Amino acid sequence: MRIRTLFLSTVAPSLLMAQQAAFDRNIVPKLPASARLVLPTVTQSRLANGVPVQLVTQTEVPLVQVTLTIDGGSRLDQVSPGRASFTTRMLLEGAGSRDANALQSELAFLGANLSANASWDSFIISLNVPKRSLGAALDLMADLVQRPTFKSADVRRQRDLRAAAILQRRDQAGAVASLAFNSIVFPKAHPYHAPGDGDSATTAKLDSASVRAFYQTAFVPDRAKFVVAGDITDAEVQTALGSRFGNWISSGTGVTMPTVTARAVANAGNRVFLIDKPGAAQSVLAIGGPGVARSSPDYAALVVMNTLLGASFSSRLNTNLRETKGYTYGASSRFNWLPTPGAFQIGTQVRTDVTDSSLIEVFKELRAIRDAPASAVEIARSKAYVALSIPGDFETVGQIAAQLVDVNQFGMPLSSVSDFIARVNAVTAADVQRVARKYLPLNRATIVVVGDLLKIRPGIEALKLGPVTTLDAATVAK
Amino acid sequence: MKLCRTLVAIATLALPLVGHAQAQRLRVPFTLDTLPNGLTLIVHEDHSVPIVTTNVWYHVGSGDEKPGRTGFAHLFEHLMFMGSDHAQYPQFDRLLEAAGADNNGSTTEDRTNYYEAGPSSALELMIWLEADRMGWLLGGMDKPKVDLQRDVVKNERRQSYENQPYGMVGDITPVLMYPAGHPYSWPVIGSMADLSAASVDDVKDFFRRYYAPNNATIVIAGDVDVATVRALVRKYFGEIPRGPAIERPTPAPFVVRDTVVTLEDRVQLPRLYLNWHTVRSMDNDAPALQVASYILSGSRTSRLTQALVYNAELATNVQTYNDGKRLDGDFNIIATARPGNALDTLQTIIEAELAKLITDGPSARELEQARNAVEASFLRGIQTVGGKADQLNAYYYETGNPDGFQNDLDQLRAVTAADVQRVVRTYLQGPRVTISVVPQGKTTLAATRRKVIP
Numbered sequence A: 001m002r003i004r005t006l007f008l009s010t011v012a013p014s015l016l017m018a019q020q021a022a023f024d025r026n027i028v029p030k031l032p033a034s035a036r037l038v039l040p041t042v043t044q045s046r047l048a049n050g051v052p053v054q055l056v057t058q059t060e061v062p063l064v065q066v067t068l069t070i071d072g073g074s075r076l077d078q079v080s081p082g083r084a085s086f087t088t089r090m091l092l093e094g095a096g097s098r099d100a101n102a103l104q105s106e107l108a109f110l111g112a113n114l115s116a117n118a119s120w121d122s123f124i125i126s127l128n129v130p131k132r133s134l135g136a137a138l139d140l141m142a143d144l145v146q147r148p149t150f151k152s153a154d155v156r157r158q159r160d161l162r163a164a165a166i167l168q169r170r171d172q173a174g175a176v177a178s179l180a181f182n183s184i185v186f187p188k189a190h191p192y193h194a195p196g197d198g199d200s201a202t203t204a205k206l207d208s209a210s211v212r213a214f215y216q217t218a219f220v221p222d223r224a225k226f227v228v229a230g231d232i233t234d235a236e237v238q239t240a241l242g243s244r245f246g247n248w249i250s251s252g253t254g255v256t257m258p259t260v261t262a263r264a265v266a267n268a269g270n271r272v273f274l275i276d277k278p279g280a281a282q283s284v285l286a287i288g289g290p291g292v293a294r295s296s297p298d299y300a301a302l303v304v305m306n307t308l309l310g311a312s313f314s315s316r317l318n319t320n321l322r323e324t325k326g327y328t329y330g331a332s333s334r335f336n337w338l339p340t341p342g343a344f345q346i347g348t349q350v351r352t353d354v355t356d357s358s359l360i361e362v363f364k365e366l367r368a369i370r371d372a373p374a375s376a377v378e379i380a381r382s383k384a385y386v387a388l389s390i391p392g393d394f395e396t397v398g399q400i401a402a403q404l405v406d407v408n409q410f411g412m413p414l415s416s417v418s419d420f421i422a423r424v425n426a427v428t429a430a431d432v433q434r435v436a437r438k439y440l441p442l443n444r445a446t447i448v449v450v451g452d453l454l455k456i457r458p459g460i461e462a463l464k465l466g467p468v469t470t471l472d473a474a475t476v477a478k
Numbered sequence B: 001m002k003l004c005r006t007l008v009a010i011a012t013l014a015l016p017l018v019g020h021a022q023a024q025r026l027r028v029p030f031t032l033d034t035l036p037n038g039l040t041l042i043v044h045e046d047h048s049v050p051i052v053t054t055n056v057w058y059h060v061g062s063g064d065e066k067p068g069r070t071g072f073a074h075l076f077e078h079l080m081f082m083g084s085d086h087a088q089y090p091q092f093d094r095l096l097e098a099a100g101a102d103n104n105g106s107t108t109e110d111r112t113n114y115y116e117a118g119p120s121s122a123l124e125l126m127i128w129l130e131a132d133r134m135g136w137l138l139g140g141m142d143k144p145k146v147d148l149q150r151d152v153v154k155n156e157r158r159q160s161y162e163n164q165p166y167g168m169v170g171d172i173t174p175v176l177m178y179p180a181g182h183p184y185s186w187p188v189i190g191s192m193a194d195l196s197a198a199s200v201d202d203v204k205d206f207f208r209r210y211y212a213p214n215n216a217t218i219v220i221a222g223d224v225d226v227a228t229v230r231a232l233v234r235k236y237f238g239e240i241p242r243g244p245a246i247e248r249p250t251p252a253p254f255v256v257r258d259t260v261v262t263l264e265d266r267v268q269l270p271r272l273y274l275n276w277h278t279v280r281s282m283d284n285d286a287p288a289l290q291v292a293s294y295i296l297s298g299s300r301t302s303r304l305t306q307a308l309v310y311n312a313e314l315a316t317n318v319q320t321y322n323d324g325k326r327l328d329g330d331f332n333i334i335a336t337a338r339p340g341n342a343l344d345t346l347q348t349i350i351e352a353e354l355a356k357l358i359t360d361g362p363s364a365r366e367l368e369q370a371r372n373a374v375e376a377s378f379l380r381g382i383q384t385v386g387g388k389a390d391q392l393n394a395y396y397y398e399t400g401n402p403d404g405f406q407n408d409l410d411q412l413r414a415v416t417a418a419d420v421q422r423v424v425r426t427y428l429q430g431p432r433v434t435i436s437v438v439p440q441g442k443t444t445l446a447a448t449r450r451k452v453i454p
Helices: A013-019 A083-093 A100-109 A131-146 A152-171 A173-185 A200-204 A208-218 A234-245 A299-310 A316-324 A352-371 A376-388 A390-394 A397-408 A416-426 A429-439 A453-462 B072-079 B091-098 B120-135 B143-162 B169-177 B192-197 B200-210 B226-237 B286-297 B303-311 B343-360 B364-380 B385-399 B405-413 B417-427
Strands: A043-046 A052-057 A063-071 A113-118 A122-130 A224-230 A271-276 A282-290 A328-335 A343-351 A446-451 A468-471 B031-034 B040-045 B051-058 B102-107 B112-119 B216-222 B259-265 B271-277 B315-324 B329-337 B433-439
Touching (some): A063 A397, A113 A131, A122 A131, A152 B315, A224 A397, A316 A343, A328 B143, A376 A390, A390 A397, A446 A453, B051 B120, B072 B200, B169 B271, B169 B433, B286 B405, B303 B315, B364 B417
Parallel strands (some): A271 A446, A271 A468
Antiparallel strands (some): A113 A122, A282 A343, B102 B112
């Protein structure tokens, strides 16, 4: 919220008259030069125990965002899928002298928003709070990170709730498609193979002892980093965090971060996986394969290529499947940029009777972007859409912190955002075609379809895309 | 119920709060003026980031639809992106993307909005495009365009209703809540049959009647200056003629009936929906209903959450909300049972908790937490220029004053324990719509209504 004084202005009549003079509506208004992106200044420091702190001071709103990230996350699960995210969730169920009710009602009373989540690669504890409640909220955050209680009764209760949520994944065709896609594209030993929230069997095994043991090895200060954004000075941050986190020491021996050797599966040819959802009005399609490392020199070209292919309303996939054919409410594609290369995936939900036709169109687009260079207009539009929208990602303190957390996970400075814009602006049609050829999984795609197989199987098989395997929804979302 | 032209990713927003103890006066400075053709322009300057948003509200929604044409207002919203005389399809999206801007639209029972958001350099382009489709939409309107977006909207309906677990509840609730003919007695998405029936002539009639400057307000917010915005808006919108005066439906009072319905769906867990009629969005009781909702389900320690999820451990989740609209409002309680539990058990506990809240009222601490949190969630929506712009339009629509922010907060702060007791007693004890969604073949899990309070 920005509080400013009311600006009253009187428009000069002469200006109005001039503007209302005859003009040609057919002429598209010229865009003035865009404001150059001015990135916020990041102040770096360390707490007494060595935990790095990055600060962006932004005094406009009396709010502070504090994000603690700890390297690790679900990739530490290995044989116990779901344990990392469950342990992180359990931080909110009691810490220090407070039980879950006391902890969460106190946070709500302070107007604080505190969340604890595990991604595949890190634990993220995020606090957004009015500046005057910062101290009280940080006391709670410090308890939660350093002194969680993990009482048996609380673990049991959250485990039951999670078991019910896992059961409900079967209801969602999209969730089933995505579980199947990840389990196929990422082989068993890969950290992204299993869902972050585990499955029914692994959930049933969670107990207080295993959660505490995992916590002690995973929530360690030597892999932690603070990002702070908002109405706060460097000195204030040092005091606020230093007194609460400066003495934080490992409660156990930190687990060695597993080295990821497994690679996403690059198919020799297309492979089709069908999952039945009897009576479904639509089929969910997930089509893709291995993604690309964020450090790739082709990163900017890939972002532009993907924007053109499926990451904007005017992209080719959406234009074809939605705006030309009317098969869907939307079609899109994405590269999942993660510390370990994620996946490339096209996603759409299409009317049951055009499932096969939709697959034809998706592959037509995958071929077209490889076979011919995109037009200059299309390239310019995609580049501008990516580069010019970046200032809008720095509007709130939460967004500023999120931008820092994002570059941090790849070990890059915030200035890489400016470098990225320069790289995007340098992308050519030839670059786009080259990266499309190099990375898009044409003829080696993993194709997952969740729908009414009685109606859609014959059409899909007739396409002869590749070998067809039928999977069971209850097994995929087990 | 709000439908969007394209799927909107749900972002996790950070939470700002102007707190209880030292609350500052909240102001969103604006200028307001009306063009000779009736178009209202509201400008809010915020120079913190070089971005701008335009936000146009047309005062027409699904409640204004004709019989046999349910879903038309939303279908029409889709057609607003299909090109206009000077910006032919598909220039609208392409030009905005080339300027680094996003856009979307949404339709509710009461209004339709359209917005663009992007770098401030895109300001004039946004205004030109919005003006062109307000003034020059019909030249290129034809059956293929209507047919295409009809298909897209049907797909949207499949995705959000037919192919969505529990999705058909949204289709039947309006029918059960309102008598036939009431503007809220059909869903915003409309029926497949009515969507099939929509014609090019319907599009033309609807446009000429409702899409006129005197039935629209435009908010422009961000890194702009008022004088430039006013001049540009006059330049591009000035010559669009005023439309006819618009009469919106004023339904006759109706008797609320108690209704109990069971749906079977392909779901793992049974879910109970309770719906009561409440009050219009601007009614004096709306803030107390919002606070009551928080006390029932807003936090870990809220009453229904504690009773159902953590004490009895019968439910996985419970949510409540009060939705105030132009003509009426409704209060919803939605509870999902844990595996094997019947919805009657959940219903009994919900009724007991409501009775307890009426008798004892909330504690001082409960009330203060609720007011703080409701205030926080209210503020969460307006920390961006996009959020502020839509809210300025909403307040203007509801009250004629765009800056209703502080007034809303004051009303929330004024809610007392007695107010909460009173609104729960007044609105959540009478006839209601009770819907059970159960896994197929498991109708014995459905809730039964034992007594109907007259």
